[in-house]
Amino acid sequence: MSTVPTVYDVAERSGVSIATVSRVYRTPESVRLQTRMRVLEAARELGYVPSGNARGLASRSTGVLGLCFPDYSDPDAEHEVGDDEDDVAMLYSDQIIRGMERAARRHGYALLIAASLKGGPESLVAKVAGRVDGFAVLAETVSTEELEAASRHQPVVVLAGPGEDGQLDHLDHIAVANRDGQRELTRHLIEDHGLRRLAFVGGDKISPDAQARFHGYREACAAAGIVVGDEPDLRADPMTQAEGARAAEELLDRGGQPPQAMVFANDQMAVGALHTLERRGVRVPEDVVVTGFDGLPLGRLVRPALTTVRQPMRSLGEQAVELLVRRLSGGQAESPRSLVLPVTVVCRESCGCSR
Amino acid sequence: MSTVPTVYDVAERSGVSIATVSRVYRTPESVRLQTRMRVLEAARELGYVPSGNARGLASRSTGVLGLCFPDYSDPDAEHEVGDDEDDVAMLYSDQIIRGMERAARRHGYALLIAASLKGGPESLVAKVAGRVDGFAVLAETVSTEELEAASRHQPVVVLAGPGEDGQLDHLDHIAVANRDGQRELTRHLIEDHGLRRLAFVGGDKISPDAQARFHGYREACAAAGIVVGDEPDLRADPMTQAEGARAAEELLDRGGQPPQAMVFANDQMAVGALHTLERRGVRVPEDVVVTGFDGLPLGRLVRPALTTVRQPMRSLGEQAVELLVRRLSGGQAESPRSLVLPVTVVCRESCGCSR
DNA sequence: AGGGTTCATGTATGCGCTTACAGGAAGCGC
DNA sequence: GCGCTTCCTGTAAGCGCATACATGAACCCT
Numbered sequence: 191m192s193t194v195p196t197v198y199d200v201a202e203r204s205g206v207s208i209a210t211v212s213r214v215y216r217t218p219e220s221v222r223l224q225t226r227m228r229v230l231e232a233a234r235e236l237g238y239v240p241s242g243n244a245r246g247l248a249s250r251s252t253g254v255l256g257l258c259f260p261d262y263s264d265p266d267a268e269h270e271v272g273d274d275e276d277d278v279a280m281l282y283s284d285q286i287i288r289g290m291e292r293a294a295r296r297h298g299y300a301l302l303i304a305a306s307l308k309g310g311p312e313s314l315v316a317k318v319a320g321r322v323d324g325f326a327v328l329a330e331t332v333s334t335e336e337l338e339a340a341s342r343h344q345p346v347v348v349l350a351g352p353g354e355d356g357q358l359d360h361l362d363h364i365a366v367a368n369r370d371g372q373r374e375l376t377r378h379l380i381e382d383h384g385l386r387r388l389a390f391v392g393g394d395k396i397s398p399d400a401q402a403r404f405h406g407y408r409e410a411c412a413a414a415g416i417v418v419g420d421e422p423d424l425r426a427d428p429m430t431q432a433e434g435a436r437a438a439e440e441l442l443d444r445g446g447q448p449p450q451a452m453v454f455a456n457d458q459m460a461v462g463a464l465h466t467l468e469r470r471g472v473r474v475p476e477d478v479v480v481t482g483f484d485g486l487p488l489g490r491l492v493r494p495a496l497t498t499v500r501q502p503m504r505s506l507g508e509q510a511v512e513l514l515v516r517r518l519s520g521g522q523a524e525s526p527r528s529l530v531l532p533v534t535v536v537c538r539e540s541c542g543c544s545r
Numbered sequence: 546m547s548t549v550p551t552v553y554d555v556a557e558r559s560g561v562s563i564a565t566v567s568r569v570y571r572t573p574e575s576v577r578l579q580t581r582m583r584v585l586e587a588a589r590e591l592g593y594v595p596s597g598n599a600r601g602l603a604s605r606s607t608g609v610l611g612l613c614f615p616d617y618s619d620p621d622a623e624h625e626v627g628d629d630e631d632d633v634a635m636l637y638s639d640q641i642i643r644g645m646e647r648a649a650r651r652h653g654y655a656l657l658i659a660a661s662l663k664g665g666p667e668s669l670v671a672k673v674a675g676r677v678d679g680f681a682v683l684a685e686t687v688s689t690e691e692l693e694a695a696s697r698h699q700p701v702v703v704l705a706g707p708g709e710d711g712q713l714d715h716l717d718h719i720a721v722a723n724r725d726g727q728r729e730l731t732r733h734l735i736e737d738h739g740l741r742r743l744a745f746v747g748g749d750k751i752s753p754d755a756q757a758r759f760h761g762y763r764e765a766c767a768a769a770g771i772v773v774g775d776e777p778d779l780r781a782d783p784m785t786q787a788e789g790a791r792a793a794e795e796l797l798d799r800g801g802q803p804p805q806a807m808v809f810a811n812d813q814m815a816v817g818a819l820h821t822l823e824r825r826g827v828r829v830p831e832d833v834v835v836t837g838f839d840g841l842p843l844g845r846l847v848r849p850a851l852t853t854v855r856q857p858m859r860s861l862g863e864q865a866v867e868l869l870v871r872r873l874s875g876g877q878a879e880s881p882r883s884l885v886l887p888v889t890v891v892c893r894e895s896c897g898c899s900r
Numbered sequence: 901a902g903g904g905t906t907c908a909t910g911t912a913t914g915c916g917c918t919t920a921c922a923g924g925a926a927g928c929g930c
Numbered sequence: 931g932c933g934c935t936t937c938c939t940g941t942a943a944g945c946g947c948a949t950a951c952a953t954g955a956a957c958c959c960t
Binding site for chain 1: 549550570589592593594595596597598599600601602607608609639642643646647650655656657658659660670671672673674675676690693694695697698699842843846847848
């Protein structure tokens with residue numbers, strides 16, 4: 191790899207000063223055409239590539255935005271086969287990555303992504319925050335304190351997070367209308383399909399999303415005079431297909447009348463349930479209605495197609511970038527924004543709608 | 546955003562020198578516990594986050610790996626609804642991103658991703674290469690010359706690219722066995738299912754992948770004494786669901802005997818075809834067999850499930866990182882590697898295999 | 901011819917950090 | 931008490947670039 195060429199090398203070779211070399215890249219018009227070409231020629235011969243680090247240091251900006259997200263699966267647990275579950279599991283963050291990448295590109299930024307390495311030597315934030323102009327974090331990804339520190343000196347936006355009550359509410363925040371969406375979907379099941387015996391399968395207690403959805407569910411039930419406990423009928427942890435399948439199993443095997451509808455806190459679990467139900471010969475939606483939440487592409491592809499609530503995950507990422515970009519271009523002083531992106535109920539086959 | 550604290554601020558506040566502050570982060574054990582805590586305390590109070598740029602400059606390494614990939618879709622063409630196609634379209638690069646991200650994380654690297662902005666001010670490589678320790682490019686992403694320059698001073702691996710004949714063959718290169726896979730799948734259709742009237746739907750002429758697949762197809766046909774022209778029966782461009790649907794339509798409407806099997810150069814087109822066929826009341830696999838290529842999760846979810854060739858896209862990304870890491874840890878001098886990852890034929894319902 | 905402009909380039913400094921190297925303090929054996 | 935280690939910390943020199951400022955040439959106008 192020999193020694194890496196620098197401005198000095200290019201300057202020497204083309205007989206100009208380093209300042210001129212720098213100008214050729216930063217403000218080409220300010221350099222006489224002839225000189226410019228000489229410099230570029232020398233750069234080409236040397237294989238010169240400007241150092242982003244040096245540039246960043248000198249100009250105090252990197253042209254890079256960041257995204258920190260949780261470490262879904264153990265990176266060391268390599269599953270040779272059957273990474274199917276996984277394929278789906280990560281779609282959520284994939285969508286956000288895509289959204290951010292796109293929006294970032296539009297604004298001329300690149301995207302640095304890093305998943306939290308549980309207890310790595312360097313903290314995630316140190317790694318990301320130190321290299322970007324601003325970044326987004328998927329809620330619960332990094333320690334509050336670190337976020338705190340980082341956000342004192344650069345824009346940070348929290349995605350899909352703690353919601354209104356968080357202690358991070360001085361930061362920009364983007365969430366989706368979990369509660370509204372679930373309430374609306376539930377209302378649909380109750381009013382439009384006339385169902386009364388519903389079962390809600392939630393997630394772990396920590397997940398603010400799952401909790402908000404449960405609240406929406408309860409509200410709709412309450413509005414219809416259906417009694418619901420303080421807790422979901424079942425909790426799945428993690429919220430995977432496998433757990434969803436198991437949950438369906440359990441709901442089926444419970445004594446008493448089986449539910450008319452299984453309302454899952456996310457699509458993955460619902461899809462898992464679909465598998466179980468098919469295997470057990472339970473017809474969907476004739477025998478039982480199934481719904482999810484998220485609007486993963488996956489849900490459109492299973493049979494029966496999944497009724498769900500579509501989260502605009504991609505646009506979550508895009509909005510995050512927009513927010514960051516705005517802060518970076520002068521809006522630092524504005525008061526913290528808290529967006530709640532609307533969701534839409536998507537009726538497909540699994541709830542009994544004609545389609 | 547006030548002024549960003551630096552080592553100097555932390556040093557002053559904690560009464561040590563900047564070297565000690567640096568050591569606290571780089572080699573904590575080399576600093577007396579008491580001193581270390583004083584420093585960390587000061588850092589916390591100030592909200593200090595080490596500058597990645599400065600660190601990179603001084604230590605000549607960034608801890609970041611990069612990925613450049615093509616600009617699939619026009620970022621400005623926002624489709625409010627019906628981004629369905631798109632959801633699937635990007636799965637390919639998504640998978641690679643995931644693979645890289647994981648592997649990178651394992652090795653303690655973060656991942657910088659950037660799609661080529663067609664004719665942006667700064668070239669993609671300049672943007673990425675200058676900020677990372679090494680990077681991968683999806684073939685055809687950046688100009689050969691730029692790659693050339695970058696690869697002279699840092700590891701670069703080309704993914705799924707020009708193959709054996711490229712002029713970039715002094716670079717590390719990872720491809721998948723397109724030809725072998727398509728040959729094997731085609732052989733399966735001919736020998737195991739006894740089909741003889743096949744139709745191959747390829748992609749644009751530029752795509753080396755699609756071309757290689759067509760070659761594999763031809764080889765299998767030739768081996769079975771089936772005559773095939775020099776060109777695919779149909780070319781789809783782009784290789785999307787919509788185009789696949791249209792291709793199926795065309796194959797159906799062509800005069801003469803319809804094909805017994807539609808062999809598509811990728812999964813997306815095959816899935817599009819599946820839709821068309823269902824709509825037209827043509828049964829799969831009873832009336833016509835359909836196959837894809839790629840092994841997208843999508844293929845497992847459609848009905849009938851798609852017989853295809855699974856590309857290890859995730860592992861493509863992982864291998865890329867492994868290669869980069871190896872080069873970075875002393876293997877610079879090794880001769881260029883050219884991996885061809887094996888693919889596997891995945892028989893599902895759409896070819897008539899019991900499942 | 902002299903003063904004022906404009907344009908192109910060079911000089912010099914600093915961005916925030918890492919890291920050899922040096923130096924002082926403390927502990928050891930003799 | 932002396933020399934030798936060992937351990938911890940400070941000093942200082944860059945890393946590669948951007949950029950304010952200085953410089954000088956060419957030009958225009960009076």
